[in-house]
Amino acid sequence: MFKIDRNQGPGSPGRRRRAPNSESAVDDVQQLHEEKGKKWFTEMNAVNPKLLPGMQTDVEVSDIIAKRKTDRHDFILLNTTAFGKVLVFDGTIQITQKDCWTYYEMSTHLPLTCHPNPRKVLIVGGLDGSGLAKEILKHESVESVDHVEDDEEMVNLLKKHFHASGFDYDNPKFKYHPVDAKKFLKLHQGEFDVIISDFSVPPPNADGLFGESYFELVKDALKPDGITITLTSGIWVEMRRPTRILTEKIRWLRNLFPSVDYYGFNIPSCASGQGGNIICSVTPEVDFRRPERPLSEDQLADWSLGYYNLDIHAAAFALPQFVKNQLYPTGRHSDFAIYPYQ
Amino acid sequence: MFKIDRNQGPGSPGRRRRAPNSESAVDDVQQLHEEKGKKWFTEMNAVNPKLLPGMQTDVEVSDIIAKRKTDRHDFILLNTTAFGKVLVFDGTIQITQKDCWTYYEMSTHLPLTCHPNPRKVLIVGGLDGSGLAKEILKHESVESVDHVEDDEEMVNLLKKHFHASGFDYDNPKFKYHPVDAKKFLKLHQGEFDVIISDFSVPPPNADGLFGESYFELVKDALKPDGITITLTSGIWVEMRRPTRILTEKIRWLRNLFPSVDYYGFNIPSCASGQGGNIICSVTPEVDFRRPERPLSEDQLADWSLGYYNLDIHAAAFALPQFVKNQLYPTGRHSDFAIYPYQ
Known part of the structure; x- marks a missing residue:
């Protein structure tokens, strides 16, 4: 169950540091990979246990527009075939241009x-x-x-x-x-x-x-x-x-x-x-x-x-x-x- | 646009033969593949252009229950982590036990x-x-x-x-x-x-x-x-x-x-x-x-x-x-x- 830590100090919702054992989404070769000459990004639920485990989504990537890594987020902005520009935080698709x-x-x-x-x-x-x-x-x-x-x-x-x-x-x-x-x-x-x-x-x-x-x-x-x-x-x-x-x-x-x-x-x-x-x-x-x-x-x-x-x-x-x-x-x-x- | 061929002979909706140039879903290694010790099935939209091109879904496979190939369909029945038993026809998920x-x-x-x-x-x-x-x-x-x-x-x-x-x-x-x-x-x-x-x-x-x-x-x-x-x-x-x-x-x-x-x-x-x-x-x-x-x-x-x-x-x-x-x-x-x- 979701645990509420009432003793945790203040901070904005985005002010959380990456858990020490979490993977880097940007660098994980499984998330950006090539198959038969096409580039794909895989939204892996292993990275984000909130999504459906044992199911993942791939989007075909035409190019990487920007990458950024902070103490808070791995950020990738991709151009994709299905959804136009796709914004990924920490391995999870946040939002896409097309929907x-x-x-x-x-x-x-x-x-x-x-x-x-x-x-x-x-x-x-x-x-x-x-x-x-x-x-x-x-x-x-x-x-x-x-x-x-x-x-x-x-x-x-x-x-x-x-x-x-x-x-x-x-x-x-x-x-x-x-x-x-x-x-x-x-x-x-x-x-x-x-x-x-x-x-x-x-x-x-x-x-x-x-x-x-x-x-x-x-x-x-x-x-x-x-x-x-x-x-x-x-x-x-x-x-x-x-x-x-x-x-x-x-x-x-x-x-x-x-x-x-x-x-x-x-x-x-x-x-x-x-x-x-x-x-x-x-x-x-x-x-x-x-x-x-x-x-x-x-x-x-x-x-x-x-x-x-x-x-x-x-x-x-x-x-x-x-x-x-x-x-x-x-x-x-x-x-x-x-x-x-x- | 969808084309209605009114001259096509009678036959049940399922009585269609595989198009000569279509891929075999069962044998396509991209559809059943291993990553870091886990087996995955990939629903590839390249096989079925009706789905969203440039987007595909992977399900983690625990085992293959049955395979069958006819002149009409490639049929795979999988056990999966996310959806229990999953039935695949011609590379497309038809139905799953869990939903x-x-x-x-x-x-x-x-x-x-x-x-x-x-x-x-x-x-x-x-x-x-x-x-x-x-x-x-x-x-x-x-x-x-x-x-x-x-x-x-x-x-x-x-x-x-x-x-x-x-x-x-x-x-x-x-x-x-x-x-x-x-x-x-x-x-x-x-x-x-x-x-x-x-x-x-x-x-x-x-x-x-x-x-x-x-x-x-x-x-x-x-x-x-x-x-x-x-x-x-x-x-x-x-x-x-x-x-x-x-x-x-x-x-x-x-x-x-x-x-x-x-x-x-x-x-x-x-x-x-x-x-x-x-x-x-x-x-x-x-x-x-x-x-x-x-x-x-x-x-x-x-x-x-x-x-x-x-x-x-x-x-x-x-x-x-x-x-x-x-x-x-x-x-x-x-x-x-x-x-x-x-």
């Missing part, structure tokens, strides 16, 4: 339409912030997007080489803060309408991402009707025995927030083809399946959305029976509203 | 609950038929399940070695017919309430699976209120440029059936983590999102369902905006009912 918009749209429009009047939004992590910020700023009510990520060199690398969204970094509503996330949160209590926590996959025993100490700070930085989401994987990865890690995460978050739910989406470059977020509100009994401010058909068209729409919003909360039985053993979820006969 | 129930449930309970009174059900293909038949026979109204598959040796191999469902093949309501599917359909006009066409992935220019000649026979074998489904892949595979094959398939099927829709589900062993079916009815204007006979909470529990439930049923029809724009360019789909505000 990143799925994640950006589902992590912005869904929480923002659930909020009655989102004016101040915070992104913690989120790489260079541009993919999420571009979608957030389509909402006219939004006055500012703050982006906190203390690895400024990584941000600059992505600004230069990835930048799949085409976002204008000089947008006056957008502000990047190269500082520690926890320190930032402590200085901004009760300020934000929506906080999006988007980190790369953490080690299983990390405080920071799912430790309550981090989410206590998130809760304190939200306004009284604030909404926050945090990145997870898809259900097949998250509900793997024996850890059933999603059940644990949701249990912890329910200690802090009165309204907590999970929603998923399809993103083929992720392990098992799915991603997901946990969504939480300070307001009790929020039904996240019903947005406060549904987007109009005109907005959907004008915003050139590729994944998100109103059906997808509601459907994202539908859980397969094996997940529902685990997350809602008391049947709390059985009055789920998207089924029209209930 | 096959997702497919079985979504391909039976969804169409059967959309039918007012399903009594006679036909499975065409469907491997040994047992996984689908077991779910179908949970519906009390069903009097008979016929299973047509002319590769009897393959059926016997699967009965002996796979049999993930634990189905009792001696169930008196179940009948296996080792005959050609088209011939069988011609002899059973107007007989079936539900027909499930479940074939392994065909070559892109195959008649039989998506050619109108096969589906004309399916339509004729249905009763006037009959429902039929046919296997596809997930949207990211099916909607790939330039073919956008799902758009084509749906267009053809709309020439034959007045009600046609697509639904998807998550299944991590499939390319891109998704599978899907096209569902068709002879009855006009059927809304497949609203089952005629929704399962009760007691039925869901008594039947030990792992994936299907009423929310998943409705949500399966929610399409990402890029798919909706392609499949329903006229906006026909925009009155989609699962979103409660519409």
Whole structure:
């Protein structure tokens, strides 16, 4: 089971050092290798035990755009046949040019339409912030997007080489803060309408991402009707025995927030083809399946959305029976509203 | 684009010979290989251009249970770490022990609950038929399940070695017919309430699976209120440029059936983590999102369902905006009912 180390010192979620016995992803010849004249990158689950063990994904590589190694991450940016530019942290695919918009749209429009009047939004992590910020700023009510990520060199690398969204970094509503996330949160209590926590996959025993100490700070930085989401994987990865890690995460978050739910989406470059977020509100009994401010058909068209729409919003909360039985053993979820006969 | 060869002679969907220049999947060393003392099977998209090119999946193999090569298929049955028993046809993973129930449930309970009174059900293909038949026979109204598959040796191999469902093949309501599917359909006009066409992935220019000649026979074998489904892949595979094959398939099927829709589900062993079916009815204007006979909470529990439930049923029809724009360019789909505000 996921272990919360409450005695671990403060630090931003990304401020973790590599475990001494972990392998170097960049240098592992098995991850970048050649076969019949083609180069491949292999996302090895041995490197990241959070993914499905005994299954791995290969992507054909046309060239390596950039490599970087810090005390925190092995970073590789690849050009690939299937997904265009692919960003790899520590052996795990983080995001790809060809399907990143799925994640950006589902992590912005869904929480923002659930909020009655989102004016101040915070992104913690989120790489260079541009993919999420571009979608957030389509909402006219939004006055500012703050982006906190203390690895400024990584941000600059992505600004230069990835930048799949085409976002204008000089947008006056957008502000990047190269500082520690926890320190930032402590200085901004009760300020934000929506906080999006988007980190790369953490080690299983990390405080920071799912430790309550981090989410206590998130809760304190939200306004009284604030909404926050945090990145997870898809259900097949998250509900793997024996850890059933999603059940644990949701249990912890329910200690802090009165309204907590999970929603998923399809993103083929992720392990098992799915991603997901946990969504939480300070307001009790929020039904996240019903947005406060549904987007109009005109907005959907004008915003050139590729994944998100109103059906997808509601459907994202539908859980397969094996997940529902685990997350809602008391049947709390059985009055789920998207089924029209209930 | 998919080409329908109307001059191709009759034959069951499985009765296609291997293309002369195709590779042998069983013998390809790249597909079964060793790395650091572990055996891996690689699902290579070079072998099957229908999957996502430039992306492939590896599964760790503990042992090879059976191999068989015919003029039609290379067949390998593997034991794997991630998915238990895995069945591979011609280099492509067909089904795995650990997630096959997702497919079985979504391909039976969804169409059967959309039918007012399903009594006679036909499975065409469907491997040994047992996984689908077991779910179908949970519906009390069903009097008979016929299973047509002319590769009897393959059926016997699967009965002996796979049999993930634990189905009792001696169930008196179940009948296996080792005959050609088209011939069988011609002899059973107007007989079936539900027909499930479940074939392994065909070559892109195959008649039989998506050619109108096969589906004309399916339509004729249905009763006037009959429902039929046919296997596809997930949207990211099916909607790939330039073919956008799902758009084509749906267009053809709309020439034959007045009600046609697509639904998807998550299944991590499939390319891109998704599978899907096209569902068709002879009855006009059927809304497949609203089952005629929704399962009760007691039925869901008594039947030990792992994936299907009423929310998943409705949500399966929610399409990402890029798919909706392609499949329903006229906006026909925009009155989609699962979103409660519409």
